[in-house]
Amino acid sequence: MQPRNMSMSGVVDLAAVKAAQEAKSKAEQARADAARQGGGGAVTPASLVIDVDEAGFEQDVLQRSTEVPVVIDFWAEWCEPCKQLSPLLERLAVEYNGRFVLAKIDVDANQMLMQQFGVQGIPAVFAVVAGQALPLFQGAAAEAQIRGTLDQLVQVAEQRFGLTGLTVDPDGAPGASPVAQEMPAGPYDALLEAAVQALDAGDFGGAVQAYKNVLADDPGNTEAKLGLAQAELLQRVQGLDPQKVRAEAAAKPGDVTAQIAGADLDLVGGHVEDAFGRLIDTVRVTAGDDRDAVRLRLLELFEVVGADDPRVVAARRALARALF
Helix, strand or coil, X not given: CCHHHCCCCCCCCHHHHHHHHHHHHHHHHHHHHHHHCCCCCCECHHHHEEECCCCCHHHHHHHHHHCCCEEEEEXXXXXXXXXXXXXXXXXXXXXXXXCCEEEEEECCCCHHHHHHCCCCCCCEEEEEECCEEEEEEECXXXXXXXXXXXXXXXXXXXXXXXXXXXXXXXXXXXXXXXXXXXXXXXXXXXXXHXXXXXXXXXXXXXXXXXXXXXXXXXXXXXHHHHHHHHHHHHHHHCCCCHHHXXXXXXXXXXXXXXXXXXXXXHHHCCCHHHHHHXXXXXXXXXXXHHHHXXXXXXXXXXXXXXXXXXXXXXXXXXXXXHHC
């Protein structure tokens, strides 16, 4: 297969990327306007802190973690340090204004969850991001240390998983403000057009560099993020022998390298569900660095298709179940 003949048909129409982003920006602005009026999909500050039990864990934590980081506070009524830590975490959840959700789990009533997370003592604080559980800290901690940990968490969630948090109704708490929609740092039409032209010409390296130039100045530019993910995908499959790759992937279902290459070709060919399913199945049978490599490639493919695509939403939920 010649690289310049590769088609993203069925995945993302490059010519429609800019129009789609404009539509998305309008929708985001509409949600922000509605939030200022007290509704329109914005959450209240009170909903940023929730009590979770075993019955609601999958929906309240695992599924929610595909949209926003979920910080878990394992506590109990008899735990004196918990009485100091829990109110602090609740206050920070409101202060962080939707960048994470706090889930409070009573260990006395939810022993199974305590065992699943390997909690040895309380208070214990974990996070779940895109279905992946991460230990944060155990026992008492200074507020400055907790803030530093939370700052790192929301940064990783945004940069690696694309989770930017929830919009909070500013009227729900004094002094709260809506999540600001940052404007681009400068005009990028020429660079973005050059990147698209490079893609059309099969110059994937040039397209990658053009998109990186935009992101260096405007890291939040959605059009450039999407374009970069596409260009890197096409660059990876350049020169591959599709028949050989697919034969190797079929013969080696547990081979991470073979499955990742197969998923790349699946996506380039427009077989979105096949690409996602292949990698999610590989996540289930791998561990450690191999599993992490597969998970990261899957997240990159999510970027190519777009976070709002129903196939991505479904795959994120399947990934969360596979990881947990």
